[in-house]
Amino acid sequence: MNNVFKALADPTRRKVLELLRQRPMSAGELSEHFPVSRPTMSAHFAVLREADLIESNKIGTTILYQLKLSVLEDALLSFSQLFGIGAVERAATKPAGNGQPRKQPRRS
Template structure:
């Protein structure tokens, strides 16, 4: 996955809020939807963008899909930004 996909995914405030929710713990899609006033389909699209960018992972358990942060990608971005800054 390209860094531009990751940076694009981070530009949307709803996606950033999803990442903040997942910072606490992994969550099902239904639990994520409860935190927003947009449709489940809209949240599903946001989750797809985050997954395509490598920012989250999903795991199916029975009839539920659980999402969690993929901190590896975030660490790579932070390292790149630190290097860009000259640290």
């Protein structure tokens, strides 16, 4: 949780997460959106990975990053609840199929 908030403290990293919300992207593609060097972006990815907010998939020579929405959600939810701010509703199974399913198979 602390790592999540640390990760969210930087605007570049928040923007990366936003970009990844739309679809998985390679490190290079993500980097194109920012005016900083690739190594710098790589460091940002490492922080996000450390916070477990993204996961990576090596495909040949490129690395595809993917948002772990449920982790972001859980952090936001539990923090909000501390304040009674309440009900960040549970991920409503994202439409485009880029959700973050890997969790408990939801006991109905």
